[in-house]
Amino acid sequence: MSCYKMEFVWLGTGGAFTNRENEHGAAWNYQSNLVVRMWFVERDKPVNVLIDGGTTLIKALARAKISPLEIDYVFLTHLHSDHAGGLGELQLINYFVKQNHLDVVGCMHPTSKIDVSAQPVFIGVGNLTYDAWDKCWCGGNETLEGMKRPADIELFANVIALNEKEPVIRIGSVPNAKNGVEFMMFQTSHVSNSNMFAPSYGVKWTTPTGERVVFTGDTQNNPVQLKTAHFSSADIIFHDTQTTMVNGKPFKSGVHAHILELVETYKDQPQILEKINCYHYDDDAFSKHDPEKYGMQPFVIPYFKTQKGYKPTDDEKKSRIPFGEGNKWVFEVSRETRAKMLTRQEVELGQVAKEISDGLVEEVEPKVRDKTDTVVKVRKKK
Ligand SMILES: [Zn+2]
Numbered sequence: 001m002s003c004y005k006m007e008f009v010w011l012g013t014g015g016a017f018t019n020r021e022n023e024h025g026a027a028w029n030y031q032s033n034l035v036v037r038m039w040f041v042e043r044d045k046p047v048n049v050l051i052d053g054g055t056t057l058i059k060a061l062a063r064a065k066i067s068p069l070e071i072d073y074v075f076l077t078h079l080h081s082d083h084a085g086g087l088g089e090l091q092l093i094n095y096f097v098k099q100n101h102l103d104v105v106g107c108m109h110p111t112s113k114i115d116v117s118a119q120p121v122f123i124g125v126g127n128l129t130y131d132a133w134d135k136c137w138c139g140g141n142e143t144l145e146g147m148k149r150p151a152d153i154e155l156f157a158n159v160i161a162l163n164e165k166e167p168v169i170r171i172g173s174v175p176n177a178k179n180g181v182e183f184m185m186f187q188t189s190h191v192s193n194s195n196m197f198a199p200s201y202g203v204k205w206t207t208p209t210g211e212r213v214v215f216t217g218d219t220q221n222n223p224v225q226l227k228t229a230h231f232s233s234a235d236i237i238f239h240d241t242q243t244t245m246v247n248g249k250p251f252k253s254g255v256h257a258h259i260l261e262l263v264e265t266y267k268d269q270p271q272i273l274e275k276i277n278c279y280h281y282d283d284d285a286f287s288k289h290d291p292e293k294y295g296m297q298p299f300v301i302p303y304f305k306t307q308k309g310y311k312p313t314d315d316e317k318k319s320r321i322p323f324g325e326g327n328k329w330v331f332e333v334s335r336e337t338r339a340k341m342l343t344r345q346e347v348e349l350g351q352v353a354k355e356i357s358d359g360l361v362e363e364v365e366p367k368v369r370d371k372t373d374t375v376v377k378v379r380k381k382k
């Protein structure tokens, strides 16, 4: 891969009902949405990959100083409001701002020059993104003033429907993304009833320094599905967790693994437990649990709290909630490795340019509906 640096910007690490900004409470968080920022040797600006956008998305992006216009890719794990509820707003912002070539947007904080031409690429397994449009976003976004037809998702985003049998995509910085970072989605069991099974997915990828990362999305405690297939090969596991306690006993919602349930499940496998970083927790999680005492990693904390100058509330000062320690989720190759990547990339880019000029390949848009993955924007001519 030509990705030399990757950073995980946790916009929030709270559960679906996290209490956003409550200066009276110990917690101050947003929903569990993550930006994976990737720097490639061929581009100056990072590529921002958003995993889920809940109803707190726009505010949480502002707290992380990322403009909604800078989101290049969006992975959608499932349709709950804390994962999909803010993406309709993201679509409208991108559409109106880029359409009108505005470069200043009242409440936003563009941190760099915006590419006004590109709408974000939405990625989901099978028809998930189209389902999200039909069931979540369409109501607000399909009628646009003056437009003669109903708008559809493709007006707001480039949609990539991953092949259900092989939900893998490479995201890179050059048209043929052979050198990109591979992201794989995998199905999890989150919510079902007697006749319906709500689709939900986790995401797996590898950092430039070689750590294999598993992000569960939302899932029940499901060791058969997760342990063998994904957890054993991972180096870092981000697991959504329920942390609720009622009368001193764990409250199990049945849709998320309870933190104590994970401890029980993996008690004979400390090598898995010690890879688990819990997120998607209740606002009072820090007063209820200490994951390190359970043999796990500490709770993941939101990015904005790790930044210099963050002013904790009085309650946070009193509590054990960490802040202002710098973002630990940064993965960067050495200078020497990057120098080698740059040299190799010049050769590879030269080859692509030559193939285009020789008419061997043409550039195509990665826009597909009901088709499979393809982020490969350069296609060989017959
Ligand atoms: Zn959730």
Ligand SMILES: [Zn+2]
Binding pocket: 078, 080, 190, 218
């Ligand atoms: Zn959910």
